[in-house]
Amino acid sequence: MSRSHRSVIPGFGLSLGLTITYLSLIVLLPLSAAFIKTSGLTWEEFKTAVFSPRVLASYRISFLASLAAASLNCVFGLVVAWVLVRYPFPGRRVVDALVDLPFALPTAVAGIALTALYAPNGWIGQLFEPYGIKIAFTEIGIFIALTFIGLPFVVRTLQPIIEELEPEFEEASASLGANRWQTISRVIFPQLLPALITGFAMAFARALGEYGSVVFISGNMPMRTEITPLLIITKLEQYDYAGATAIAVVMLIASFALLLIINLLQKWSRRHHAV
Amino acid sequence: MASTVSSLSRSSGSVVRPLATRDATWVRYMLTAAALGFLALFLLLPLVAVFAEALRRGLGAYFEALKDPDGMHALKLTLITAALAVPANLVFGVAAAWCIAKFTFPGKSVLITLIDLPFAVSPVISGLIYVLIFGAQGWYGHYLNAEAPWFPALQAWLIEQDFKIIFAVPGIVLATVFVTFPFVARELIPLMQQQGNDEEYAAITLGANGWQTFWKVTLPNIKWGLFYGVILCNARAMGEFGAVSVVSGHIRGETNTLPLHVEILYNEYQFVGAFAAASVLALLALVTLVLKSLVEWAHARRHA
Numbered sequence: 001m002s003r004s005h006r007s008v009i010p011g012f013g014l015s016l017g018l019t020i021t022y023l024s025l026i027v028l029l030p031l032s033a034a035f036i037k038t039s040g041l042t043w044e045e046f047k048t049a050v051f052s053p054r055v056l057a058s059y060r061i062s063f064l065a066s067l068a069a070a071s072l073n074c075v076f077g078l079v080v081a082w083v084l085v086r087y088p089f090p091g092r093r094v095v096d097a098l099v100d101l102p103f104a105l106p107t108a109v110a111g112i113a114l115t116a117l118y119a120p121n122g123w124i125g126q127l128f129e130p131y132g133i134k135i136a137f138t139e140i141g142i143f144i145a146l147t148f149i150g151l152p153f154v155v156r157t158l159q160p161i162i163e164e165l166e167p168e169f170e171e172a173s174a175s176l177g178a179n180r181w182q183t184i185s186r187v188i189f190p191q192l193l194p195a196l197i198t199g200f201a202m203a204f205a206r207a208l209g210e211y212g213s214v215v216f217i218s219g220n221m222p223m224r225t226e227i228t229p230l231l232i233i234t235k236l237e238q239y240d241y242a243g244a245t246a247i248a249v250v251m252l253i254a255s256f257a258l259l260l261i262i263n264l265l266q267k268w269s270r271r272h273h274a275v
Numbered sequence: 276m277a278s279t280v281s282s283l284s285r286s287s288g289s290v291v292r293p294l295a296t297r298d299a300t301w302v303r304y305m306l307t308a309a310a311l312g313f314l315a316l317f318l319l320l321p322l323v324a325v326f327a328e329a330l331r332r333g334l335g336a337y338f339e340a341l342k343d344p345d346g347m348h349a350l351k352l353t354l355i356t357a358a359l360a361v362p363a364n365l366v367f368g369v370a371a372a373w374c375i376a377k378f379t380f381p382g383k384s385v386l387i388t389l390i391d392l393p394f395a396v397s398p399v400i401s402g403l404i405y406v407l408i409f410g411a412q413g414w415y416g417h418y419l420n421a422e423a424p425w426f427p428a429l430q431a432w433l434i435e436q437d438f439k440i441i442f443a444v445p446g447i448v449l450a451t452v453f454v455t456f457p458f459v460a461r462e463l464i465p466l467m468q469q470q471g472n473d474e475e476y477a478a479i480t481l482g483a484n485g486w487q488t489f490w491k492v493t494l495p496n497i498k499w500g501l502f503y504g505v506i507l508c509n510a511r512a513m514g515e516f517g518a519v520s521v522v523s524g525h526i527r528g529e530t531n532t533l534p535l536h537v538e539i540l541y542n543e544y545q546f547v548g549a550f551a552a553a554s555v556l557a558l559l560a561l562v563t564l565v566l567k568s569l570v571e572w573a574h575a576r577r578h579a
Contacts, residue, residue, distance in 0.1 A: 007378055009475050010485035015374035019386070022367045026453055027392055030404035033414070037407050076313045083310040087303050095311070097568045101318050103507070104560035104567075106514025107398075108534040109553040112541050113321035116328050116550075123324065148317055180298060209397025212516035212534070216541065229399040229517065236403065236521065241412055248400045259395040263388065 034252060037245045049246035058228045059250075065139060065227070066207035069146035070154075073203045074196055077154025084155070085162040099156070102149045107212025114145050115216045137219030142227065145213040150203030157199035161192055161269075194269035201265060205258040209251065325557045329550035340551035348528045349536035350555070352444065356519075356532060357512040360451040364508055368459025369501070373489075376467030377475070387464065393456045401453045402521025409440035409449075442524030447532065450518040455508045462504030463497055470496055499577075503570045510563040514556060 038046065049055070083089075084096050102110065118125045118135040125135055135141050165188065173183040211229040218225045226234075228251060235244035298306075330337050340346070371390060375383060393401065409415040424430045432438075440446045474496065478488040494501075516534040523530045525539065533556055540549035 007472075008479050009377050009472060009488070010479075011489070012374055012378050012380075015370040016378075016380070019367065019371040019374055022370075023386075023389060026449075026456060027389065030408055030453065031392070031396070033407040034400070034404050076310070079306055080310040080314060083307050086298070087307050089307055093568070095314060097564050098314060098318055100564055100567065101322065101560065104510050104514075104563040105322070106516060106534045106537075106553075106556045106560070108516040108537050109325060109514070109556045109560075110321060112537065112549060112553060113324045113328075116546075117320060117324050123320070144317075148321065151317065180302075205395060209395075209400070211397065211399050211520075216538075229397050232397075232399050232403060233521065236406065239412075241407070241410075244403060245407060248397075248403050251397055251400060255395040255397065256392075259388070259391065 031252070034245050034248050037242065038249045041242055041246060045242070046246055049243040050250050054222055054226070055228075055231060055247060057223045058226050058231045061139060061142065061225065062208055062228045065142040065146055066204050068143050069150050069207050070200050070204040072143075072147050073150045073154045074200050077151060077199060077203075078158060078192070078196060080151075081155045081158035081162055085159060099152050102152050107149065107210070108216075110148055111145065111213040111216035114141070114148060114213065118144060118217065136217050137221075137225065139225060141217035141219070142214050142225060145217050146207040146210060149210055149213055150207050153202040153206060154196070154199035157195050157202065158192060161195040165191060191272075194265065194272045198262060198265040198269055201258060201262045205255060205262065208258075209255060322557060325550055325553050328546060329554040331550075332547050336547050337551050337554075340545075340548040341555070343548060345528045345531065346533075346536055346548070346552050349531045349533045349552070352447070352531065353513050353533040355444070356448050356451050357509055359448045360455055360512045361505060361509050363452055364455055365459050365501075365505060367456070368463055368504060371460040372463035372467050372497075373493075375464050376470075377472055390457050390460050393453055398454060398515065398517025399521060401518040402450050405446055405449050405453070405522055406441055409446060411441070413441075415440060441522055442526070443530060446522035447519050447530060450522045451512050451515055454515050454518050455512045458508035458511065459501065459504035462500050462507070466497055466500040467493075499570055499574045503567065503574075506563055506566050506570070510560065513559055 041049065080099065084092060084099075115136050116122050118141055120126065120129045120134065120136070122136070128135060133140075135144065169187050169191075170183055173187045174180075178186070209229060211227075211233075214227055215230055218227060218230070220226055220230055228247065232244045232247050232251075235241075235247070329340075371386075374380075375387060407413050418424055419430060419434060421430070440449070474492050475488050478492045483491070514534055515532075516538070519532055520535060520538070523532065523535055525531060525535060527539070531539065533552060537549050537552045537556070540546075540552060
């Protein structure tokens with residue numbers, strides 16, 4: 001702390017003290033409660049709680065649906081970000097603002113709206129019904145809800161990077177005889193890759209923990225369409241606090257690992273662009 | 276993670292590009308169509324569906340559904356929750372940004388990462404951790420039942436008042452504070468770092484004290500960023516579902532916020548009521564998006 005004393009700006013002690021106190025009370029202490037509660041379990045109890053078949057099935061569906069949704073978001077997020085930055089069209093500002101809708105719309109509202117759309121009698125669901133394809137209350141429904149909430153992460157990570165692309169690289173590539181496709185795949189895409197991976201990781205991390213938008217559309221069948229956050233709630237409702245907390249600890253460790261990876265990716269992305 | 280949510284520093288300017296670096300017309304039309312089609316399908320259609328379902332039985336049924344007393348109570352609780360959670364995180368956000376942006380100290384990057392933590396935690400877990408602390412089986416419950424507690428007078432008072440945290444309003448507020456914790460701080464930290472300390476140095480050299488410097492120099496500089504953070508924080512505070520669902524206990528007319536009220540009506544197959552309540556929240560989301568765009572526009576104009 002000694003270096004701070006050289007600053008003439010006052011308020012270091014007050015602001016840091018307030019920040020650390022509030023952070024500890026609201027975030028760190030409650031989070032540590034989950035780890036303390038779980039440390040009271042024996043290893044055998046912990047294993048039964050977090051590796052029982054029903055729990056394993058929930059990890060599987062949460063992981064696969066999040067992975068699929070984040071992947072689809074990468075494809076369309078890239079297209080949306082590219083179009084929004086590069087191609088002027090009427091109403092672009094409105095469309096740009098709309099991209100943030102999943103951040104602003106409460107997840108429960110998104111959940112019931114998507115369910116209404118994709119249910120067998122819904123606007124989209126009835127198009128697939130004659131072919132025997134069910135979307136709501138299946139894995140596909142979970143995938144759709146997770147795609148909805150993850151989209152802005154990819155678009156908003158890519159947009160500033162596309163804006164900052166130096167046109168000189170493209171001009172050099174074109175003047176050296178590359179066609180447009182070669183320029184895009186060998187010059188532009190490699191520059192966007194770090195941001196694309198960062199956006200993917202963020203959308204994936206958000207999808208893993210998502211609850212509100214999924215719980216309506218998933219149908220919540222154990223072993224088939226039960227995501228991990230829902231299983232935690234189910235255990236809580238059965239007063240199985242230890243079991244719920246043990247699963248929560250597994251999820252917390254996964255989220256913290258992802259947060260670490262995202263931070264490293266962002267550093268990589270920034271270094272990539274500093275060059 | 277929040278750096279994507281907040282995007283005040285973005286600028287969007289289109290430049291006329293030379294032919295060699297422009298995409299072919301058919302590529303542009305195709306990509307634009309793909310992007311707009313995807314957005315229409317995944318973003319616009321759900322939004323339209325909310326209002327269409329709410330108005331399915333006509334305007335009369337819609338307004339009748341809005342007048343539901345439980346719904347009005349849920350709306351009131353949602354507003355109270357936001358009115359408590361947003362200012363708390365606003366004060367914290369300013370304090371955190373002040374010490375992180377204006378000073379150098381060891382462990383700063385760790386502090387920034389810790390502030391981000393709530394974004395990485397599943398909403399369900401955000402509620403669960405408060406149940407572990409304040410629930411009947413948790414630390415708070417043990418305290419109330421302890422035979423030889425610290426501060427016996429406090430225990431007696433809490434029992435006498437029947438002061439509940441979980442399945443009551445205080446728990447809802449706490450869980451909301453947790454999930455909206457980083458919004459203001461994450462918006463202000465990069466903004467204040469970017470602005471540097473020069474103006475504050477000038478103010479202090481000219482004889483201003485700390486508070487004067489803050490109110491008259493720093494605050495006017497960060498007001499748009501502050502407003503932006505508050506808008507996002509408020510939207511999340513009013514719309515939070517998972518965390519609040521765990522701690523609320525779902526008592527009708529008592530501990531139901533508007534998103535929880537939507538869930539209850541939906542699960543009771545009262546679709547018009549559920550979507551009417553949802554339409555109020557969707558309107559809130561639209562207002563948030565408009566305000567957010569206006570702030571971005573004002574900010575871009577100031578820095579143009």
